[in-house]
Amino acid sequence: MRFLEYKTEKIINGMFLGGIVYFVGYILIYLASSSTASSLTGHYIAVGMLYLGTFCKPIGIIVIFKFLCDVLYKILKTLDKYNNEQ
Template sequence: MKFKIGNMKAVNIINGIFITGLVYFLIFILNKYSFSLYISKAQEGTLLPDSIELQFHLLMLKIQTHGVPIIILVLFKLVCEAFYKFLRAFEIIIEKYNKNKDS
């Protein structure tokens, strides 16, 4: 069976999952920071429509809106690659077991 999805090296799969999780965590932290900064300025009454806090908050909302689904798709692809690796390893083990059993 010659089915291959992308680069199937285990190190690359694990690094990809780690980097994807790190990017998601960074987006999550920046979004929480921008929201708390936005709320604190709004409560003080010093929030203007062109203020940097509001612009940063709107930018983070756009990044979260468009970035999170892309990150989920990339993570799904990497998990599928890892699952395929496990299935392929089990298939090789079963083939060796059957070959030894027939001998």
């Protein structure tokens, strides 16, 4: 299995997916922090959403960075190929 992705459409889709996961993390944290639940079950749900949102944000960042590394690799590979032709 290759770590780096070569297809542009997969790189863009991966960056979009990472952004969505990061954004969902923010939404979950916002919903959990603005919860006004008075029952114990509602409190547990809010805490669970807070933990899930806190867990989603770093995963989204890792996915985005992985695909940014793929973009950088593709650019450097193209520059290397261009410099070797001259």
